[in-house]
Amino acid sequence: MEQYESYKNKMRQIADINGAISVLAWDKEVNLPKKGAAARSQQMATLSGMAHELFTAADFGQELTALIESNNLTPEQHQNVVLTLKDYNKSTKLPTEFVIRRSQVVSEAYHAWIEAREANDFGVYKEDLKKIVGIARETAELFGYEDHPYDALLDMYEPNAKTADLTVLFKDVREQLVNFVKILKEKSQVENDFLSKSYDKDKQWNFGLELLKNMGYDFDAGRQDISAHPFTITFAPTDVRVTTRVDEHDLGNMTWSCIHEGGHGLYEQGLSWDYYGLPLGEACSLGIHESQARMWENNVGRSQAYWQAHYSDLQAVFSENLKDISPSDFYKGINQIAPNAIRTEADELHYHFHVLIRFEIEKELMEGTLEVDDLDKVWNQKYAEYMGIEIKDDRQGILQDIHWSHGSIGYFPTYSLGSFYAAQFFAQAQKDMPDLIQEISEGNSSNLLSWLRQNIHQHGRYFTPEELCMKITGEKLNFKYFMDYAKQKFGAIYGI
């Protein structure tokens, strides 16, 4: 089919440009000399403009519609074109005037956020954040929605996610998880001081590389580097880069950054090169992406079985620091549950309180029932209520995240969705592979990776997150799996 080939070539051309932008973005975070920033921004903007122009060309929508109506496509081809048309409609619903205005608002908000953080004063950022919220509301109106304006934003990150469903989900988080954590708090705390001893950075780096190799991350199709904030970025499924950071006095930072980004990286390496540039060659959603990272980081990487396989190696590398730490002490220590004002430093359970708070705030901002002026107070109240934490200043509070300053509203929920999907998928994987935990305890996660490739990676965007979850587990996302996992794991650790 000539028409489909022409569609495919166009999509690949756009993917080539986007792949180049990703190389520039990666280099920016990993290598860029200070003075190179201005030229780099300009080069990335030029390429982005060219990709956008190609994608939103006036006749492309008609071509896509004609392709769909031709009834001449395989199911996979059909799905590619349908999803491309969805993306196209989204892209073309935003008038150029709005796109330019939005990019100005975002650019100014980002700088205001930086300044506000330096000044440790939410006041400096307030007016810009109001504009960001205004832009988000406009975006929702331009995209359109049936039930809730927030739905239009969620759909950008988690296709078909609904505010109503998330409201139910986060009600469960608020009720069940908050209560469970209260019970844990009454038990005596586990010790994790050993994680902040001095750990040689080169040795940490090498150990992290070994963990990545062991997971199955393909170093012939990627590499690891250092950056201020760990991330995963894809140039093609044959070149997926991960980064980590290494802090001499925080062994945990390097270890679970590597495993987390490794999980993202395995997903991207598992996408299809044949579908390069097409929706079926792209990840399903941010939530599903996060599920891959979280499953490796937590369900696998903080499990007793995993460290049964790897702790003796770690102990051998850092014998001075770890010789008196038993495997059981280590396992407990790396799973300490303790509240923290900062989301990115949260433990596996408290993390979802952070997301819950952001979800509630974003939803109300979109409804117009909450205004930016009161946001720091609301923020601090919620932290006091859900976590019993007193927020001491704005930098530790409402100014901690970059997301809103980037214009990203509707993004945060995908973090929790990731963990909840991870728990549900991992429960299913254990059902499907009764020897899985045994294998992991022997340092062998290859069957898990095959299961993920088979059930998740290979499908790209063919299914929506909900369809994928149904297909794999026979039911929709169900918070029960996460709570069961949490109760079993932390109940045992804290002796409940």
Added chain:
Amino acid sequence: MEQYESYKNKMRQIADINGAISVLAWDKEVNLPKKGAAARSQQMATLSGMAHELFTAADFGQELTALIESNNLTPEQHQNVVLTLKDYNKSTKLPTEFVIRRSQVVSEAYHAWIEAREANDFGVYKEDLKKIVGIARETAELFGYEDHPYDALLDMYEPNAKTADLTVLFKDVREQLVNFVKILKEKSQVENDFLSKSYDKDKQWNFGLELLKNMGYDFDAGRQDISAHPFTITFAPTDVRVTTRVDEHDLGNMTWSCIHEGGHGLYEQGLSWDYYGLPLGEACSLGIHESQARMWENNVGRSQAYWQAHYSDLQAVFSENLKDISPSDFYKGINQIAPNAIRTEADELHYHFHVLIRFEIEKELMEGTLEVDDLDKVWNQKYAEYMGIEIKDDRQGILQDIHWSHGSIGYFPTYSLGSFYAAQFFAQAQKDMPDLIQEISEGNSSNLLSWLRQNIHQHGRYFTPEELCMKITGEKLNFKYFMDYAKQKFGAIYGI
């Protein structure tokens, strides 16, 4: 002037794409995982195609002509447009059919060259090299020329260079340099075994960085990395990357690679950001570019004054290896003159015999007075005649260089031009700054850098190489300066 602004914007857009291609090329040499090669080639090809399409758009030539005819431009603006029109005419003189055919021939020739090297057999490469020569002849006809087809090729690398002038120049090389080297050969040889002791690679790397810093290479506008073959690449004058290689048993390799690429890097960092994307923001020619690298590498970096400043530091780093090597022994050792079959391993004088041989061969190939079938024999004869070297096999002989397999004919002479310009410029710099050698011996080359910025870097392509040389030194390129430099320096070292 609105028209000029629109021209400028277009050129900057193209420069942004080319800058991105350079980032991808850099990453390819420095970082690329094995499996990423196919996607990377495709991405680079897509971007190259887009840049080419933008630049060769049918109406662009008319726009440029109209701009020139408007008589409304400053001299700098005028020169930008005139040079752009020259580039445009070159680009559009090659029909698409030819460009595609050429790229196929080059791609096949490159692979044949790789195979031939592996087989150590020129025969494997012969037929492809014939096609390359055919393509070069066709290129010359398409570009057009007045006197000699080779002129058309030379102009791509060294604007306005003429075969007739180079013939005179290389006659001087053949007569004067060959004779001088014969005289040196009769003297007792200087010792340089100490350079191949075991030198810790990290320490070498750090020492190289110090040399770069000392030269004035701006690490806020660039960085150094490792690659198989050292190179310099520019994303913008604010981001100029250099690479080096470090061989445990060859201190010289790292040292003079760093200084050489540093010289290229300083030129690129000295180009104007205001002229980003425009001819006046580009280097004058390959020969002038090479002059910057060679001046730093040889006239500065292998001088007695330079090591007066740096030898004690080097000795301190490698005290075990160098404690018994006096400054004078070191200086002599790093300037050993001895024939070598391999161009890239040649000393400062023999280097030009290698280029001479390639020049003579290329010229005759373009005239049609020499055929590819005989090339290995001719090659080996010339090496015997000019250097007294017996070429043992094709890998050490005619298969050593990548250039022809890339389709680059007319490139080699710029290497020698670089050294000869360097000698002439450096002689002038010494006249203009009587304290220069004293400053260099104190580790201070900042006045030299300012002089280069002032006299060369800031002008970009405003002047042709010949005009630039006239402007700086009051005369055209004159081989005498190189011979004077060689006689003085090596005469002293070898006790003539």
